[in-house]
Amino acid sequence: MASDLYSQLVHSAPGSFLAKQLGIPQPETLRRYKPGDQPLAGTLLIGGEGRLVEPLRAALAEDYDVVSDNLGGRWADSFGGLVYDATGITGPAGLKGLYKFFTPLLRNLGPSGRIVVIGTTPEEAGSGHERIAQRALEGFTRSLGKEMRRGATVNLVYVSPDAKPAATGLESTMRFLLSGKSAYVDGQVFRIGADDASPPADWDRPLDGKVAIVTGAARGIGATIAEVFSRDGAKVICIDVEGAQEALGVTATKVGGTALALDVTADDAVDRITEHVREHYDGRVDILVNNAGITRDKLLANMDEGRWDSVVAVNLVAPLALAEGLVNNGVLGEGGRVVGLSSMAGIAGNRGQTNYAATKAGMIGLTDTLSEAYADKGITVNAVAPGFIETKMTEAIPLATREVGRRLNSLYQGGKPVDVAETIAYFASPASNAVTGNTVRVCGQAWLGA
């Protein structure tokens, strides 16, 4: 499933030829998050002249070595991160600020360096010229992502102009993007709303005391999500089908959570989950991760009804039923988090996956729809779309073709299940209160897309 996107190239004869030549550039060993590590491997330069630059410096000053534009001789240093607040750009001519800030600095960014550009949500910009310039940031950051080497990532964060200047809603996103948790998140656009957010007592345990449901938790990415949630302090209800009960038990034990063997497409799925939550967790959960999903690939011309029906039932109908059911019966309430798994096939389409891609595009629709519907309940809804993630499934792909799949991105390597899980944990954090309606790819800025 994680590799769906690449089957087009991977199954083509040229793939193996391409693969042989893809040793250059060498992929960097990405810096990934370990509790207790420095939040950034080097100095953090925060520049620009927008409304968020000072609040951001203040918010991050305690945990980061923050410097401002005025560095004197220190530009010879190796920076861990470069952040540019572009919210002050009010028209096309102002885009020059990006050039002036970044060009002299780029050679001084260290390995696994972090570049973040902060803009104003274009559709909410104060003038037409501002909106156009803010929209232009996307072309800039996506290009810069394709220029950077040595594991550096470049992301764009749009912040609502209605957000309070204290930048509390922005902080969880900035900490995520600067950290090793976002090692494989590159070339993406995040949208932050106007809501405030409170920092957790401990940024290393942001989910302390939270209860999370993870479907498809027996193995693979689902099991990793459960582990990351547990590391971050959450209690996890691990759900998977009867047939996976043994592996499910292993996951649940590992994370100190509970196991619930359940087909998410069953009519009584919401009732059985609710019962489980009442029995073990006082009737209340904070997080729902709709991770369970299946593929039943076939060209549409050859597809049988069963393939269509089962994929739609598991990947789209069930996630929707679970989210609506648990919100409607009050199990998931104020402060709740819903996170879904979309896919690059849902964005770009994929040969042999009309059924799967429809459900994964539908997951984007679910995210758009429920994020709006649940906004006044204080529930956020987001999704991740994984790219080439190294799993048991991708291990089965022949070496040469696997090489193609994993190299066709700006980091020249596949991601790990933990990269997907970290992104989901960021969405699930109470500190991400202002982050809703996002579908973000975890793909190393894969070159394939729409």
Next chain:
Amino acid sequence: MASDLYSQLVHSAPGSFLAKQLGIPQPETLRRYKPGDQPLAGTLLIGGEGRLVEPLRAALAEDYDVVSDNLGGRWADSFGGLVYDATGITGPAGLKGLYKFFTPLLRNLGPSGRIVVIGTTPEEAGSGHERIAQRALEGFTRSLGKEMRRGATVNLVYVSPDAKPAATGLESTMRFLLSGKSAYVDGQVFRIGADDASPPADWDRPLDGKVAIVTGAARGIGATIAEVFSRDGAKVICIDVEGAQEALGVTATKVGGTALALDVTADDAVDRITEHVREHYDGRVDILVNNAGITRDKLLANMDEGRWDSVVAVNLVAPLALAEGLVNNGVLGEGGRVVGLSSMAGIAGNRGQTNYAATKAGMIGLTDTLSEAYADKGITVNAVAPGFIETKMTEAIPLATREVGRRLNSLYQGGKPVDVAETIAYFASPASNAVTGNTVRVCGQAWLGA
């Protein structure tokens, strides 16, 4: 410029290896528009149970061999086009209609066949479940586009639920997508608003009596736009820089239009155009095509100020100034059309093109912004984003690497300048009154993207 998107692969060593292997599948010779040809090479089957199916059958009955679902033995025929009205789908389960309609028909689609799915604009759908299902159509159509062979295209058209049932706003888009004019438009999403539109007196001369400005008209895509506009009945003001005056004269003569040597970045550009329009065209134009654009590629770390400034000035500041200037001084009024050139680099980013990609993403922002700003003036604003188009510039690319660039799409071939021009002419048509705010790729459903 047209090939910008592919330089990433094209400049890589693996490119030549990949190219050698890319003879399969053989690219189809695409059916392209010729005046007087049949509008579709075969029967047009229009199915589905939405609000638009009957009006659409009625609108197209005169010029097409339209049949409905109920075909009896005729399913053995080769269809020219398959249209499915999915506006009746109100939830995920209803997506099954796509499967039921298309699966038995796909083998009967002829060469250069046309598939169009019509949906309801997700954000305007009547219920959450409907919105989710409508959003799912995008994953379905993009996947189906990657499955079809022999030059078939698959596109998705979202129609506002506020559109009148007569489907007048939809007709120009359907005729475009069914025709050979859209030969290289594949895997795209169109959005049609609620406005009505009147059909032209002659669908073979939709621009009769219109006056159009085309910048960068001396050569390449700009010259082709002028030719297609002229074929469609428009008078064309051909603009290009002083240095291109000779070629500009050739274009202007060929299309029976006027030539104006002008640097679009000059302070007096709007005044000089206005003067020209007063002198030759009674002070009024109908169409502005912001085609002029330049590239000045360099990695951002090595970029000089001149490259940044010139690209921003020509590609973004000038188009904005021209559109605003000609609207504000009344030269471009009610019924006006503004069409811009974006780029796949503006969507996905491209190595070495931070400046160019910023302006081309900005062009999408311009389209979003001005389409809203000018809606109540009856002026539409749209953009095209060309993929690999065969031009003099791409001819200079070494054969093997060129093969890669032109084959990485669902039609396995490069497009022609006329494909870009036809799409612009469709946006420019008076019949496209309900079509605004679209950025559409003309790329054969290139696999690269964001």
